[in-house]
Amino acid sequence: MPAISPQRMRDRYDAILAAATRVFAENGYSTASITDIARAADISDGLIYKYFENKRDLLETVLERFYERIIADLEPKIAKGRTFADRLYVLISEHLHVFIADRDLCRLFISEVRTASDYRGSAIQQLNRRYTSILLKIVDQGIADGEVVAGMDPRLVRDMLFGAIEHTSWRHINGSKPVDVPRVARAMTDVLVNGLALRGRRKRT
Amino acid sequence: MPAISPQRMRDRYDAILAAATRVFAENGYSTASITDIARAADISDGLIYKYFENKRDLLETVLERFYERIIADLEPKIAKGRTFADRLYVLISEHLHVFIADRDLCRLFISEVRTASDYRGSAIQQLNRRYTSILLKIVDQGIADGEVVAGMDPRLVRDMLFGAIEHTSWRHINGSKPVDVPRVARAMTDVLVNGLALRGRRKRT
Amino acid sequence: MPAISPQRMRDRYDAILAAATRVFAENGYSTASITDIARAADISDGLIYKYFENKRDLLETVLERFYERIIADLEPKIAKGRTFADRLYVLISEHLHVFIADRDLCRLFISEVRTASDYRGSAIQQLNRRYTSILLKIVDQGIADGEVVAGMDPRLVRDMLFGAIEHTSWRHINGSKPVDVPRVARAMTDVLVNGLALRGRRKRT
């Protein structure tokens, strides 16, 4: 017979997570303090430690949630694409969308987690792998279907694509004009598929 | 009338900066302490504040110097490229080279440059612009020379390219295998120039 | 009108005390937490405060119980001794036995009983008196029976004996080799009765 309902516990948990998401995203991990988060969640500092082991755990949970959410959103949409270019377009436009909607969280991920020394082997890396494997599969299938140059290294494509998206959304963060997602996604897909060269299919450099 | 010669002041300034670069790169900005830096520069903590306003200022100067170094290294080399693809290859391989040569500094750059740059105006943002303008010019010239599809947005290319390079560097930092710079630079150039599609130059999507 | 039977209340009280004894003994007073004790007693944190005033009260009760147990065990056994030396031997060996049987509790006792006892009046101090009075009586009877030097201060004997026992127990706790209780008790009795000197009963110093 719990003193408060499981629902209320769940709400608290979510409230803390939401507060942490906001505070971390706005100030960065090390600048944000537990007190800030507690205040944002309208609870005491101590209570956070009833729900999370420590500050780091809180950060990781925030990012895991984020990843889970975007993966869940993305996977079904990718499946609908017919051709390699279609699937690529969906991936790019969805990914861009997320990055732009949650720019602060993305920045948090880039600046605090990827660089952490304990990143390798972490739950976050697992999620990251799962996420990027979506693209690797698209490329593999593109090769299998004869739509993509054989021998293309999917990891190269992954780096180019995710790097490109990150940079574009970052420009959005610091820039004045909002990004026209469909237009940019279209253009990015086109460059990746057809290249920059006026006459494609010359001998490969 | 300074009690220390301007030259010696200059040397000191450089020594502090070199120490800060090393210490920040090794430990990250918030983990590194002023005392660490002072010790590395073989001076007292207090003296740092005669040369720099505060810790943040020190970080920004470190990052500015790094940018300046990259730019200075790169500009003359680019000029030598004959074709669009040549110039692109030089840019990619040089940039990759710099990032990979100093993984610690590269990690610092990735994790701090964004936060540092929206802190006031800022000098970093300007350097970033100057750096990326090198690429913008390459693309513009490629269009002018008829080597690149007309109407291509150079900023898109910029985002794709620098994002790709950054991601690749990051893979290098966190990955197990070292990156084979010439091979990756070659492949990246190729994808950008010719695209992923088996048959290039089909109608643009 | 209690909603819980007095018997069940009593059981609960004992269960809490048993849990506290174990937890305090294992971790020490200040390291142990109320939550640890509650968990060990399989009840909630809050309920402890229905039975005990606070953490300190709990410690004191634990120590009191331990004292009571030692005394209850000891008194009947002492009565059996025929001579002064016999009774002394029984006291020493029983006391050593108790301390060594539960090294954790013994450690707790040594490190906390003094602090606990000058905290108010106190019950512990009274128990201590009662306990040591057992020995005082033995000495008094020894004098009365002509077995012990007349004029010997029983409090001196008390201090020497209990100090010796405590120190020996401590050596047991921290030492590598277990203490051979009968042998040590025998030797200690012998020294107390006959002294260290090769030729006893010379003129008293």
Add this chain to the structure above:
Amino acid sequence: MPAISPQRMRDRYDAILAAATRVFAENGYSTASITDIARAADISDGLIYKYFENKRDLLETVLERFYERIIADLEPKIAKGRTFADRLYVLISEHLHVFIADRDLCRLFISEVRTASDYRGSAIQQLNRRYTSILLKIVDQGIADGEVVAGMDPRLVRDMLFGAIEHTSWRHINGSKPVDVPRVARAMTDVLVNGLALRGRRKRT
């Protein structure tokens, strides 16, 4: 060219140590706070960490100093004793003296250090060994000189003696009357040398 003189640093160090000695002795290790100590030494909390690594280090230094002081006082005095009983008397009376003068420190030692899990092998244990070895040597020499029963275990004597002294001084702490050191030391020596029995040198039990 230090900003403050070495003398002042030394004074500060000593002041912190003196404050810590007092605060630890009065309140016990875990009850005492760094803030208490800092306040007692009339400095800021942070400065303590410039002189000592952490709270534990401070405690250990306090106790090491104490030990060093009493050992330095004791050793020359012991040397003057002619017979076993003389030397024993000196040891007892000096030791009692110290315990009574620094009762709080002794209690601190008993309750906080001896019971610590990292006691074995520590610097404090070394000092403790050195201190008790003084007595061990006295006993060994007593045996060699034919003054002490052969086969007597010096460690037994050590435990009895130090335990006795500890207990006696503890009685002083809690008791009302001051201890008459020469009288008690005399009596304790006598018991140890000649035993409690009216007729010594009966067959050993």
Add this chain to the structure above:
DNA sequence: AATGAATGAGTTTTCATTCAT
């Protein structure tokens, strides 16, 4: 000019105790 001792606000984290449920 140069030092580094000193500060003190700030950090994360723990936990005895209370009280709404």
Add this chain to the structure above:
DNA sequence: AATGAATGAAAACTCATTCAT
């Protein structure tokens, strides 16, 4: 009666920054 969520004060420790020397 019993719970355990919630509190909030306190803990040890860190460190950018200042300033007397």
